[in-house]
Amino acid sequence: MAGILNDSDFTRFRDLIYGESGIHFSETNRSILESRLRERLRLTGHQSVGDYFTHLKRDGEELKEFLDSVTTNLTRFFRNTAHFETFENFVIPDLITRKKTSSDRQIRVWSAGCSTGEEPYTIAMVLMEILPPGYSVKVIASDISLKSLMTAKAGYYPTQRVTGVPERYLRKYFLEKDTGYQIHPDVMKNVTFDYHNLKHSNGVTSLDIVFCRNVLIYFDDAAQKVTVDHFWNAMSPYSYLFIGHSESLFGMNTQFEFVRTDWACVYRKTTGTTGVSR
């Protein structure tokens, strides 16, 4: 199918998306942008990309819908087992040892770019399974995709979406319902979902762990750096950051320490209050 964007339209839409979200569309991804745009034109009844662009600049709600439409929301429960092994066998035991010397008995996690909720619910379930008595779990989860957040908040997944969930977790933390599974209310109460654009700070502090997996890959270097600095500022002086296995902070000017474990690699914040090395 012929492209609907000439070069200058492509640049306008690409710059708008980047400016609003950090998501970078390269020339290679032009056809993906065009197909998502075609769908928005059809749904909103706009005849030309020029009219639609003008509309986008004026209508904040449509801008949110448009940004949602250009996101990739692929996710699954227990995605990347090695990360959850690192979480369970290395990160949590280390944080618990540290917390013993304080009165803090909560593990606070942010799932940034949580998509339809499988990641934050996995985190909450694993914490409920392994934390010693007396500890509470707080998982905050955010995304720029309102449609994904609706699914996440409902916490209901068709049977094919729970493949990969270990049997004992399925029995303990889900309720079988119709042709799928509902996340148990005890898990749901530990997870809160919010619309949040990673371009901005979320104002949260004292996080023990941030998961931001398979999100930075859609950003360019500058947007990745802004996002990672927001994480640094939201995290406790001693805390951990998980990013996707195909993502890296290599070459980025941050103070995160690269930690290689028996299972997977993770980043650690150990000191300071700012992510910017001077």
Ligand SMILES: C[S@@+](CC[C@H](N)C(=O)[O-])C[C@H]1O[C@@H](n2cnc3c(N)ncnc32)[C@H](O)[C@@H]1O
């Ligand atoms: C591929 S999914 C990753 C989901 C989950 N973290 C995982 O690894 O399975 C990427 C998610 O990042 C979200 N995202 C992209 N840009 C974002 C931004 N600027 N702010 C917040 N979320 C964003 C997308 O909406 C999408 O749901």
